[in-house]
Amino acid sequence: MIANSSDTNLKNIEIAGKLWNKLWENYSARVSYAGIYQQMILEAGGTIANDHIAFRSLRLNVETPQGKKNLGIEYIEQIAEALGYFVAGELSFPDQKLYARHYRHPQQEQFDLPKLFISELIVEELPADIAQLIEQTVTTDLAIATQSIASLMNTADTEHIADQLQKIFTRPWQPPLRSTVETVNKITQYGAWVLLHGYAVNHFTGYINRHNTQQYPDIESTARGLAERGVPMKAEIEGNRSTGLRQTATQAITENVPVRDDITKELITIPWTYAYYEIAERNLIEIAPGQTALFEAFLGPNAQNLFEMTRIADEGVEK
Template sequence: MDNAIHTLLQAMWEDYLELAPDARSIHDLFAASNNGNVVNDHIALRTYSLPEVNLAVIARAFTDHGYIEGGEYEFPARKLFAKHFQHPNPELPKVFISELLVEKLSEQAQQHITALVDQVTPDATQSPLFCCSGRPWQLDTQTYDELLAESEYAAWVAAFGYRANHFTVSINHLSEPDTIVDLNHLLQKHGYILNDTGGLVKGSPDVLLEQSSTMAKKVTVDFTDGTREIPGCFYEFAKRYPTGDGTLYQGFVAASADKIFTSTHTKAE
């Protein structure tokens, strides 16, 4: 494996664990019954569409190491656009990168986001570890609240910056549980709170992908004028089904991903 991409993925995992309090224990729960083998299906990243930090900028850390585009996805109601990237080495996780279409927001929200991104130095985005570097700007609670009133996604990126929004357990690589329903039951039995937007299971064998996720637990975030507890990162679970040629489907389903986005929401949708 390319040492540089391995270093990046490990750094992203360690950073993510700090914002996903349940992830380590869930990972260990599955590792215990699968000989320590828990495979990551994909990692998700969020950003804004402004040219300094847009999807293409975030993707560079991966495309520089052999990742190629695998699909495009639109979420008109959330004003989001996304692409996924995959590597010829099937052992490497897919990467799902979404961006908020800032030009579709209110003038006030656009001004807030532009002011945040103006604080990002060109050198920062050139770093191969930018996508797990955290928040590259100063943020006060009023700006956060005003963004939150318009877009949960906008507020999350403002508060957390650049890091994995979630990692994903590949159910296909688990010997047990081997169905998403059994996996969800196991997690609930252990007291984990799951995202029930549109039902616990998003997708179906008919669309070749089933997904579920925990709800992000609140973590303490520092603002320039104090601290606040807000939802951090979550853990996702994916079961893929074979396409007509017998290979597992490698893409994503926009209708399902749309519901997964609510895993970091501060209020019910």
């Protein structure tokens, strides 16, 4: 019996829900600020909702046993599209050599599905020596998914599918050399971050509009509430009501991440940023004379400043 499109759609929505929950569990265990936010909103009688999930990647074609693979947006996009998401817009950041697409699900509101924001570093636009370091690192014992997403999605067990998809959101190459991370970081902090964390979630985003609590009606009161609970916050709020999107974030947490010693090649750890927790407030914008709609896209200047939340200064790296 062949499943009809409605059955397939509901199955994919179920998989998406399970996958995002699994990624949230891992992320929130590492980013304690996310838990503080949730506790704060729930104690105020509010509702928790996720506006979007962000991922980072490298636009770089590499040879694999399965042929050439692009490790950039294309690699994660195949999962998004298999789950029913579609490209809703794009942004370019030429100064940072970055490009991004954002995705929505056609039944986003009905099933409370987050938007996705997937960015990539355009490796070929970097200085040749830095691009070479990045390529050498990611092709060292590269272990990307060998089973096609399409064949995986055709299996029956949604829990198994979500488990297998979750494995993709890790670092599929060996830990980089310490000197590589530090050298790449001088040119692109984004690139150094991806070498260390791969496809791990960069951030989840609390959705202010869904709080439904008088205590935290807007982004200012929410950011202030987090700061009062000892959460280090970004000093500024990006965007304004007229642009349709206002965003801010906690500072990124720092973890001891594995790297390889340049001399012994043994694993050691160094402190480096992982992720932050973002909060976003969406506003109505005029789409035609006398007609307004909620802004559902993203803004380049906002995103560009938020990319910098994972920056780590060279002098901040312990020797």
